[in-house]
Amino acid sequence: xxxxxxxxxxxxxxxxxxxxxxxxxxxxxxxxxxxxxxxxxxxxxxxxxxxxxxxxxxxxxxxxxxxxxxxxxxxxxxxxxxxxxxxxxxxxxxxxxxxxxxxxxxxxxxxxxxxxxxxxxxxxxxxxxxxxxxxxxxxxxxxxxxxxxxxxxxxxxxxxxxxxxxxxxxxxxxxxxxxxxxxxxxxxxxxxxxxxxxxxxxxxxxxxxxxxxxxxxxxxxxxxxxxxxxxxxxxxxxxxxxxxxxxxxxxxxxxxxxxxxxxxxxxxxxxxxxxxxxxxxxxxxxxxxxxxxxxxxxxxxxxxxxxxxxxxxxxxxxxxxxxxxx
Amino acid sequence: xxxxxxxxxxxxxxxxxxxxxxxxxxxxxxxxxxxxxxxxxxxxxxxxxxxxxxxxxxxxxxxxxxxxxxxxxxxxxxxxxxxxxxxxxxxxxxxxxxxxxxxxxxxxxxxxxxxxxxxxxxxxxxxxxxxxxxxxxxxxxxxxxxxxxxxxxxxxxxxxxxxxxxxxxxxxxxxxxxxxxxxxxxxxxxxxxxxxxxxxxxxxxxxxxxxxxxxxxxxxxxxxxxxxxxxxxxxxxxxxxxxxxxxxxxxxxxxxxxxxxxxxxxxxxxxxxxxxxxxxxxxxxxxxxxxxxxxxxxxxxxxxxxxxxxxxxxxxxxxxxxxxxx
Numbered sequence: 247x248x249x250x251x252x253x254x255x256x257x258x259x260x261x262x263x264x265x266x267x268x269x270x271x272x273x274x275x276x277x278x279x280x281x282x283x284x285x286x287x288x289x290x291x292x293x294x295x296x297x298x299x300x301x302x303x304x305x306x307x308x309x310x311x312x313x314x315x316x317x318x319x320x321x322x323x324x325x326x327x328x329x330x331x332x333x334x335x336x337x338x339x340x341x342x343x344x345x346x347x348x349x350x351x352x353x354x355x356x357x358x359x360x361x362x363x364x365x366x367x368x369x370x371x372x373x374x375x376x377x378x379x380x381x382x383x384x385x386x387x388x389x390x391x392x393x394x395x396x397x398x399x400x401x402x403x404x405x406x407x408x409x410x411x412x413x414x415x416x417x418x419x420x421x422x423x424x425x426x427x428x429x430x431x432x433x434x435x436x437x438x439x440x441x442x443x444x445x446x447x448x449x450x451x452x453x454x455x456x457x458x459x460x461x462x463x464x465x466x467x468x469x470x471x472x473x474x475x476x477x478x479x480x481x482x483x484x485x486x487x488x489x490x491x492x493x494x495x496x497x498x499x500x501x502x503x504x505x506x507x508x509x510x511x512x513x514x515x516x517x518x519x520x521x522x523x524x525x526x527x528x529x530x531x532x533x534x535x536x537x538x539x540x541x542x543x544x545x546x547x548x549x550x551x552x553x554x555x556x557x558x559x560x561x562x563x564x565x566x567x568x569x570x571x572x
Numbered sequence: 573x574x575x576x577x578x579x580x581x582x583x584x585x586x587x588x589x590x591x592x593x594x595x596x597x598x599x600x601x602x603x604x605x606x607x608x609x610x611x612x613x614x615x616x617x618x619x620x621x622x623x624x625x626x627x628x629x630x631x632x633x634x635x636x637x638x639x640x641x642x643x644x645x646x647x648x649x650x651x652x653x654x655x656x657x658x659x660x661x662x663x664x665x666x667x668x669x670x671x672x673x674x675x676x677x678x679x680x681x682x683x684x685x686x687x688x689x690x691x692x693x694x695x696x697x698x699x700x701x702x703x704x705x706x707x708x709x710x711x712x713x714x715x716x717x718x719x720x721x722x723x724x725x726x727x728x729x730x731x732x733x734x735x736x737x738x739x740x741x742x743x744x745x746x747x748x749x750x751x752x753x754x755x756x757x758x759x760x761x762x763x764x765x766x767x768x769x770x771x772x773x774x775x776x777x778x779x780x781x782x783x784x785x786x787x788x789x790x791x792x793x794x795x796x797x798x799x800x801x802x803x804x805x806x807x808x809x810x811x812x813x814x815x816x817x818x819x820x821x822x823x824x825x826x827x828x829x830x831x832x833x834x835x836x837x838x839x840x841x842x843x844x845x846x847x848x849x850x851x852x853x854x855x856x857x858x859x860x861x862x863x864x865x866x867x868x869x870x871x872x873x874x875x876x877x878x879x880x881x882x883x884x885x886x887x888x889x890x891x892x893x894x895x896x897x898x
Contacts, residue, residue, distance in 0.1 A: 272800040281796065284856045312668045342638045343685065359669065360688025362824055366788045372798035410745040419736040420790045421802060421810045462692045464746045470607065472698035473835060474598040476747055484747045498688055509799055530610045 268375040268383055269511045281377065283370040287340035290377055298337075299378035303351040304552050305371065305385040305512075307364070308544075309499070311336075311345035311356040317388065317545050318347035318354040324549045325350060325556065352552060357499065361416075361460065364499040368506045375512075384435065384513045384555070387503050388544035391456070391495040392466060393520025394485060398532065399449060399540045401547060403436045404456040404516035405492070407500035410465065412457065412491040416501040429458075429504040435515045442550045449543050454494025456516060458501035466496050468528040485525050495520050517544040594701040594709055595837045607703065609696040613666035616703055624663075625704035629677040630878050631697065631711040631838075633690070634870075635825070637662075637671035637682040643714065643871050644673035644680040650875045651676060651882065678878060683825065687742075687786065690825040694832045701838075710761065710839045710881070713829050714870035717782070717821040718792060719846025720811060724858065725775060725866045727873060729762045730782040730842035731818070733826035736791065738783065738817040742827040755784075755830040761841045768876045775869050780820025782842060784827035792822050794854040811851055821846050843870040 275281065280291040288295070306321075308314050315334065322328035327350045337346040344367055347354045355371060357364040364387075375383055393400060406414040407429040416427045436453050443451030463471025467481040488496075500516045507514035519540045521530055530537065601607065606617040614621070632647075634640050641660065648654035653676045663672040670693050673680045681697060683690040701709055719726060732740040733755040742753045762779050769777030789797025793807040814822075826842045833840035845866045847856055856863065 270798045272795075272797060274795040274800055274804075278796065278855075280855075282855050282857065310668050342636050358684045358686075358689055359692060360684075360686045362686025362786050362788070362791075363684055363689050365786075366685060369789045369797045369799075376798070411748045418790065419786060421793055421806060422737045422813075460688050460691075460745060462688070463695045464744065465688075467747055469598075469600040470604065471598060471695045472596045472702070472832070473695075474600055478600075480747060487748075506798070529604075529606075529608050531608065 267511070268372060268380050269509070270372060270376045271509060275373070275376075281373060283374055285341060285343040285366055286338045286346065286370050286374065288338070288374065295374060295378040299348070299353065299374060300380060301351055302348070302353045302375065302378065302380050303383060304555075305353045305355065305375075305383060306388055306548060307355045307357050307367070307371075307385065307503070308388045309357060309359050309390070313388075313541060313545075314345055314354045314356045315347055317549075318349050318352070320542075320545050321352050321354070321549050321552065322349045324553050325352070351556070359462075360498050361458070361502045365502045365506065368503065372506065372510045372512070384515075385507055386514070386544075386548045387499060387516045387518070388548055389497055389499065389516070389518040390521050390541060391497040391518040392522055392524040393495050394489045394493055394524055396452065396494060396520050396523060397450065398520055398522050399543070401443065401449060401451040401517060401519050401543050402456060402495040403439045403451060403453050404431055404500055404504075404518070405433070405436060405453050406455045407431070407458050407504045407516065408455050408491070408493060409501060410457065410459050412455075412488060412493060414455075416505045418502075418505075427505040428508060429501045430508055431504050431515060432513045435513055439515055439517060439547055439551055442547055442554065446546065446550055448546065451547065452494060455492040456500045456518065457488055457493045457496045459496060459498055462498065466524070470528045482525065489525075496524065517548055519543045593837070594698060594706050595835070596698060596702045597835060601699070601702075607699060609700055611667060611669040611692055612664045612672065612696050612700065614664070614700065621700060621704040625674070625679065625700060626706060627677055628674070628679045628701065628704065628706050629709060630881075631679045631681065631701075631709060632714055632874060633681045633683050633693070633697075633711065633829075634714045635683060635685050635716075639714075639867060639871075640671055640680045640682045641673055643875075644675050644678070646868075646871050647678050647680070647875050647878065648675045650879050651678070677882070686824050687784070687828045691828045691832065694829065698832065698836045698838070701836075710841075711833055712840070712874045713825065713842045713844075714874055715823055715825065715842070715844040716847050716867060717823040717844040718848055718850040719821050720815045720819055720850055722778065722820060722846050722849060723776065724846055724848050725862075725869065727769065727775060727777040727843060727845050727869050728782060728821040729765045729777060729779050730757055730826055730830075730844070731759070731762060731779050732781045733757070733784050733830045733842065734781050734817070734819060735827060736783065736785050738781075738814060738819060740781075742831045744828075744831075753831040754834060755827045756834055757830050757841060758839045761839055765841055765843060765873055765877055768873055768880065772872065772876055774872065777873065778820060781818040782826045782844065783814055783819045783822045785822060785824055788824065792850070796854045808851065815851075822850065843874055845869045
């Protein structure tokens, strides 16, 4: 199998504008009169994308539309950008496929469940950032997951996203042929998130591998799906092997998120809270309140880092100004 | 690769109750005190599932929550079960993962986009129907798709769901091993739907193979994604091969829908309208109104068949009553 569909890490002069641009790798796009981002209900001829999104520096994505609305409310407060009278309108209100919210430099987008669902969203998000001429964008997936050998509520920042055989790769079928893409994530960003957790001191955070599966039940060795042809021992053996390979949590989107962000030169991190320890059970029996409080942890962690990064860039801007005026 | 994870077509005496029951294939389920259907926000200890769902005979599933609400309103009218004052409440109101509506014997459930998203829903739906002791259930997926060699607006009833190499199979990874499942659908039900279209005379309907892909852009040979490493000719060659193998439309959920319904002995059909001819383009440039009217066609077709089947069963009941009273 080829290492990828012809995209090297080297700069493609015809497609990339600068080091910090969001890259698309599609020579056909520039020849299109309009580009309809169908699942967002947005388009280049119907919306002024540079005016709407040109200032975006941070994108947070997560499965649930409700959670992504709650994140924009939270980050507005953290960045002191909130207006008590303001509603945060869903920018994709004309469709129910995804929900999108924006405040200042932060965009929050839902992606549904599973690799295909997040992949559609990312294709259109990457094109949106490209059309809007965004630069220096950092992207976070904030999600939920099953944990391995961790107390429920622990946050896992992904080192590598691995498949169900514990390999750090994504297999995609293009024109009927399987191509393999790298699922590397930004290690520096992961370390910064770990440091944020230490600064905050509110909950446990670890860096570990994340297993990305195509199914929640049989695909994650659960015993409580409609179908199950294996024993409790088979399940435990599989999860033990996963743990031994470095896997600390299991979810359903990280591999294609990592692969597509890498191809687009988006600095990316995956930050998921563990809702249960899969070696101790399959069902989510914790109370609604407990699960809800766990789900806020990736928001708090990412919110803290965004605030820190914005403060740093503001200090740099002040410093630059001083240097110029000297 | 094995032909499946140990589920034969033969009756499993320990798990199946009768010919018409909805089957689960999981010996662990009966040992569980409660079963939390997490993504529906329903459970066996919190809800009386037989009372809520025991009368369900038809389930319609589709990607969009809005469309599934509109279907329940439509079918309520068709079956003269509507109450002009009634709102149809979302049974899964406590979660934003899926939406679910019910009127009389008809259940309408959204499933999001892609195989993983519909698979989670189907695991929990099959368990719901099993816990509710439903019998003789027929299930339809009503969706949208890209067409091949068909006028936009044509409805395709799926003969076989095939993968991106045109083979009628679903590969699933269970405990790290790939298993292959059959994607056969009920041919009699497909023929009945075709007959309904003839009865209605409102739009074109064909029976053909449906290609089920993991991605909307590169996975369906589109030229308008964020990434594209092939030419227009490569795309056309691939779509021509698909057409020659019998594929008439392309979507993202039919294979796992077919496989899981077959395992559960649910009589199943996939009914998707084509929104465009993929050999002529990639973008959805038709007006909102035109696309909306196309999306109603699978609803109209399935609604007509449900009405017909209920009328037939009512006639049989009257006939039975007469026979008894003779």
